[in-house]
Amino acid sequence: MIDDGGHNAMMLLSIVIGAIAGSVPTLMIERMRHRSALGTRWDNAIQGTCAEFAACARTILDLAEHHAALRTADQPASLEQIRRERGQLQTLMTEVRILADEPVQLAARRFVRHAWALQVTAATGIDPRAADYPHDPPRERALAALFDFYRAVRRQLRVPDAADLAPLNPPYEVVPR
Numbered sequence: 001m002i003d004d005g006g007h008n009a010m011m012l013l014s015i016v017i018g019a020i021a022g023s024v025p026t027l028m029i030e031r032m033r034h035r036s037a038l039g040t041r042w043d044n045a046i047q048g049t050c051a052e053f054a055a056c057a058r059t060i061l062d063l064a065e066h067h068a069a070l071r072t073a074d075q076p077a078s079l080e081q082i083r084r085e086r087g088q089l090q091t092l093m094t095e096v097r098i099l100a101d102e103p104v105q106l107a108a109r110r111f112v113r114h115a116w117a118l119q120v121t122a123a124t125g126i127d128p129r130a131a132d133y134p135h136d137p138p139r140e141r142a143l144a145a146l147f148d149f150y151r152a153v154r155r156q157l158r159v160p161d162a163a164d165l166a167p168l169n170p171p172y173e174v175v176p177r
Contacts, residue, residue: 107149114142
């Protein structure tokens, strides 16, 4: 009987160890799935917010570029559009601050800063940051900040070769047939 008890205890111990050994990988896999799902959820939110921020930024750049070509009578409406887009940009900046990492936030903030200079330059013809950036007009500064933003977002989203961006206006190429 003593031998049977020892045998039963060993058998029970084997079953418990087997159950634990079988459940550990399952728990680890479930934990990894949960982390992955959570990461994907955050990545989707970051991607969406940053895409909206970039679209708004492009709109501001385009509005500022076309503003000078407008008739004087149309310029107040154009300035109002730029002002509204900058308001939207500020709202999106708040979302970027909540969702994105520090490099993305800093790049976005630099664009916001240069977008303000674009707006003031469109309204007055004077670059308010000319002393700080004597060789770079507001549009060039804003574009550089926007490209830095793109790269920072791509790094946070773990895009392969995140720093590689096509030029804004690539050279025309003839594709052989």
